[in-house]
Amino acid sequence: MMRKLILGGFFVFVLQIFFLNGLDFSSSVYIMIYPLILFLLPFNTKPVFLFVWAFLFGFLIDFFSNSFGLHASSLVAAAAIRVGVFYLLTPRDGYDSILFPSIKKLGLKWILTSFSFILFFHHFWFFCVEYFSFNATSIILKNTFLSFFFSFICCVCFYVLFFFKKLSK
Amino acid sequence: MNKLFSFIKRFRALFVFIFLQIIALNAYTSYLKYPNSKVLTAAWTFSSFFMEIKNNFSSYLYLKDKNKSLQKENIELRKKNESSFICLNKQTGKVNDSIFHQRYDFISANVINSTTNRRNNFFTLDVGSLQKITPGMGVYSSQGIVGIVHGVSDHFSLIKSVLSKEINIAIEIEPSMSFGFLDWTGENAKTGLITGVSNDAIIKKNNRVKTRGGLLFPRGLSVGTVKEVKKIEGKPEWEISFNFSENYSHLQNVYVVKDLLGTEQKQLETKK
Numbered sequence: 509m510m511r512k513l514i515l516g517g518f519f520v521f522v523l524q525i526f527f528l529n530g531l532d533f534s535s536s537v538y539i540m541i542y543p544l545i546l547f548l549l550p551f552n553t554k555p556v557f558l559f560v561w562a563f564l565f566g567f568l569i570d571f572f573s574n575s576f577g578l579h580a581s582s583l584v585a586a587a588a589i590r591v592g593v594f595y596l597l598t599p600r601d602g603y604d605s606i607l608f609p610s611i612k613k614l615g616l617k618w619i620l621t622s623f624s625f626i627l628f629f630h631h632f633w634f635f636c637v638e639y640f641s642f643n644a645t646s647i648i649l650k651n652t653f654l655s656f657f658f659s660f661i662c663c664v665c666f667y668v669l670f671f672f673k674k675l676s677k
Numbered sequence: 678m679n680k681l682f683s684f685i686k687r688f689r690a691l692f693v694f695i696f697l698q699i700i701a702l703n704a705y706t707s708y709l710k711y712p713n714s715k716v717l718t719a720a721w722t723f724s725s726f727f728m729e730i731k732n733n734f735s736s737y738l739y740l741k742d743k744n745k746s747l748q749k750e751n752i753e754l755r756k757k758n759e760s761s762f763i764c765l766n767k768q769t770g771k772v773n774d775s776i777f778h779q780r781y782d783f784i785s786a787n788v789i790n791s792t793t794n795r796r797n798n799f800f801t802l803d804v805g806s807l808q809k810i811t812p813g814m815g816v817y818s819s820q821g822i823v824g825i826v827h828g829v830s831d832h833f834s835l836i837k838s839v840l841s842k843e844i845n846i847a848i849e850i851e852p853s854m855s856f857g858f859l860d861w862t863g864e865n866a867k868t869g870l871i872t873g874v875s876n877d878a879i880i881k882k883n884n885r886v887k888t889r890g891g892l893l894f895p896r897g898l899s900v901g902t903v904k905e906v907k908k909i910e911g912k913p914e915w916e917i918s919f920n921f922s923e924n925y926s927h928l929q930n931v932y933v934v935k936d937l938l939g940t941e942q943k944q945l946e947t948k949k
Contacts, residue, residue, distance in 0.1 A: 526731055532794040532926055535866045555690035563697045572724045574792070574799040574835070577705030584697045591690070637702065638796040639863060647864055 509608055510550075516670050517545045517565070525572040528662075536651045537658050542569060542579075543586050543630045544663045547623050548671065551603040555591050562587035581637055586630035593625050611672075624660060631656045709797060722830040725801045728790035729833075732803075736787070736929065743929045750819040781895050782935040784808055786816075788928045791838075793866040798840040798925075800824065804933065805832040815846075815893035815934040821900055821923035822846065822888060823931050834933075840866055840925060847889040848900055850917070853878045856889055857917070859900070866925055868904060871917040878915070880906050886919050892939050 520542050528539045546562055553561075566580030573579070594603075597618060606613050609622075635648045635655075685692065790801040804810055806829045816823040816836050824838035825846070837844065839859060846859040848871065855878035857871040871886065884903040890896025899922045907916040936942075 525727075529792065530731075530735075530790075532792065532866075535794045535864065538794050556693045559690065559693050559697055563701065566701070571720050572727065574721060574790075574801075575705065575795070576708040576720070577701035577703070581698055581701035581705065584694060584701065588694055637705070644863065647862070 512671065513545070513548060516548075516666075519670070520545055520666065521565075521568065523666075524569060529573050534654070536647070536654050538651070538655050539659050539662055540579075540631065540634070540655070541659060541662050541666055542566075543583065543627050543659075544623075544666060546583060546586055546590060547626055548609060550607050551594065551609070552607070555587075558587045558591065559584050578634065578637060582630050582634040585633040586626050589629045590626050593622050597622055623663070624656075627660060627663065628652070628656050631659065718828055718830055721801075721828070721835060722833060725790065725830075725833040728801055729803060732787070732789035739927055739929055742927060746819050747930065780936065780938050782937055784810065784933040784935060786834075786931050786933055788931060789833075791925070791928060793840055793926050796863045797842055798838045798866075799827065800836040800838050800928065800931075802834045802836060802931065802933070803832070805829050805834050807831050809935070810834045810933055813893075814936070816931050817894060817898050817934065818923055818928060818931045821921060822894060822898055823923065823925075823928065825893060826933065838925065839869060839921070846893060847891060848886055849889045850874065850878070850880055850903065851885045851887060853880060853884075855880065866921075868918050868920055869901065871919060872914070874915045874917060876908065876913050876915050880915060880917060882906070892936055892942060894934055 524540065524542055528541065531539065542565065545565070546558075549558065549561070562583040563580050566583035567577070569579045570576050599606075599614065599618075609619060611619055631652045632648075635651045639648050784804060786802040786804040788800050789803050792798050800816075800823065802810075802816070810826060810829050812826050812829060814826040816826065822839060824836040824841070825844065826834050827837040828835040839846065840861050842861065842863070844859055844861065847856065848859050849856050850871070855874050857874040860870040860872050862870055874880065880903060882903055882905070886900040886903060888894040888896060888898040888900060901919040901921045903917055903919045905918045907918075909916050
């Protein structure tokens with residue numbers, strides 16, 4: 509699974525840089541699928557390591573999209589929310605016997621709710637930092653909801669194509 | 678001391694989080710203001726290398742549109758050429774006069790990377806300091822103005838496009854010739870905003886917006902057409918939204934404006 513995750517991370521990175529960054533069919537839609545990799549990291553990852561990883565991966569994406577620090581900041585924020593969401597949604601027996609977020613063990617509903625929380629917060633933080641003004645509240649909300657919707661669909665597609673077989677076992 | 682260490686150890690995740698956020702946000706804001714810091718320039722020079730490879734493939738998709746717009750521009754230029762005028766008075770020959778002095782020079786370039794759906798949009802061009810590009814030069818295309826050079830490396834340059842916060846390019850609106858500044862709300866890549874136009878000027882829909890001329894651009898380059906004029910509460914100004922004449926999502930060929938008398942003007946203006 510770890511090998512698959514690294515390979516998947518690389519694919520997400522290439523897809524984000526060379527395809528999704530250049531895709532603009534509407535000015536308020538910016539598709540970001542890389543929080544998927546953050547979500548799929550093992551449950552027993554230490555928060556400190558998670559933050560550092562998120563920072564480095566975010567910065568790598570920033571490197572290629574002319575926005576130094578923006579993706580890094582939002583991915584670190586998403587990592588913090590991941591810690592909180594996973595704590596709140598702990599299953600009855602804890603995460604002891606589960607290493608990765610798998611549909612078989614946790615259920616489809618659990619996966620979708622926790623992932624959409626993380627993705628939504630990531631997008632919200634991203635647009636808040638980018639616009640950083642109370643006058644732009646309506647634009648921030650519009651961008652967040654529309655981008656979240658399309659990102660979510662893309663993430664689900666990528667998940668089904670890439671990780672479904674491994675994680676549904 | 679032990680207590681302090683145990684305190685830090687207990688909340689280490691929080692401290693790491695705050696520390697990383699500070700680095701990231703600091704890098705982001707400083708990049709918008711001072712793009713020429715060494716680390717950041719090295720970083721985007723490296724990434725532009727990959728973007729050029731990507732552009733080599735994707736530029737073929739727009740060849741047809743590109744040709745059409747270049748042809749159109751050629752016709753416009755040919756109209757102004759000497760050979761398309763006839764001499765009405767045969768007696769006066771052509772004089773190589775010294776009344777006109779060249780002020781602007783142009784360097785052609787290709788856009789190799791661009792975005793239009795962000796708050797501050799940057800374009801990367803395939804010309805750099807080896808072609809004598811310096812930060813602060815204006816960039817325009819055959820349809821309209823594009824932006825201002827923000828940072829340069831040897832082979833590439835980064836353009837802060839008109840689709841950015843507080844770009845403040847001086848423009849004028851025909852036919853009332855009132856001056857204003859260009860801005861962008863971030864909402865839509867097709868419409869921009871003009872600020873600073875006093876509300877005694879008569880401005881109507883579809884009036885043409887052009888550059889005012891001066892340091893960045895020659896006078897009279899097309900910017901767009903007025904879409905809507907609104908009053909601002911408690912300020913003697915209009916809030917004018919306008920349609921850009923250029924479609925920034927398919928931008929390919931641009932020209933960088935080199936102002937030959939720019940330093941002279943700047944020196945005089947800062948002297949006072």
